[in-house]
Amino acid sequence: IVAREDLSQRRGLSKSALTTFDICAQKAWQRKYFPRPFIPKPKMTFGSCVDAGVEILVTYARAGLELDIERAMAAAVEVQERDGIEVDMAEVESALGAFVTDVIPAFDWSLCRTQAHIHVTLEWGEVDGHPDLILSSNAVWDVKTAANPKKTARTIEGGLYALMVEEETGKPVPEFGYLVWVRGGYWQGFGY
Numbered sequence: 001i002v003a004r005e006d007l008s009q010r011r012g013l014s015k016s017a018l019t020t021f022d023i024c025a026q027k028a029w030q031r032k033y034f035p036r037p038f039i040p041k042p043k044m045t046f047g048s049c050v051d052a053g054v055e056i057l058v059t060y061a062r063a064g065l066e067l068d069i070e071r072a073m074a075a076a077v078e079v080q081e082r083d084g085i086e087v088d089m090a091e092v093e094s095a096l097g098a099f100v101t102d103v104i105p106a107f108d109w110s111l112c113r114t115q116a117h118i119h120v121t122l123e124w125g126e127v128d129g130h131p132d133l134i135l136s137s138n139a140v141w142d143v144k145t146a147a148n149p150k151k152t153a154r155t156i157e158g159g160l161y162a163l164m165v166e167e168e169t170g171k172p173v174p175e176f177g178y179l180v181w182v183r184g185g186y187w188q189g190f191g192y
Helices: 015-023 025-033 042-063 069-083 089-106 156-169
Strands: 118-122 125-129 140-146 176-182 186-191
Touching (some): 042 089, 069 089, 089 176, 118 156, 140 156
Parallel strands (some): 140 176
Antiparallel strands (some): 118 125
């Protein structure tokens, strides 16, 4: 239902590499040159389930079709089965339902790109990434799940995604933001 590329062999600079380097340079080096098998954790699988469902809902909104929460949930279940990790599907359904009522009406979804694969060369080399949502205005939004609200949208990830999209499109990115499902009940949205 939602296709994802295998990123395990990616060798260019990525958002994940930069954010890992920001935390621990040694860990980033090890991940690049001596990668270990990826073993998902429940909170990561939960986030991937919500991402998959959101992608389906945005695809429907972009096409001007009635939103299909059942199909969005089927995408979430597929991710859970792929990872082999059980997550709280009732909360996934709550997140997707709230996305329909609280987030969908707030944006113009026409021409929105979801999980666009962007591979560009910036002044320091090749960069590869997949921003969650690129609106027709060229604004970039990333979907997250978290136990607590995010404190800022000014992140390495946001800056890198903005540079990548600007390089790819030749147009400025007017805004980068996060749409965060705060576990337990609501969508937090903010950008800069």
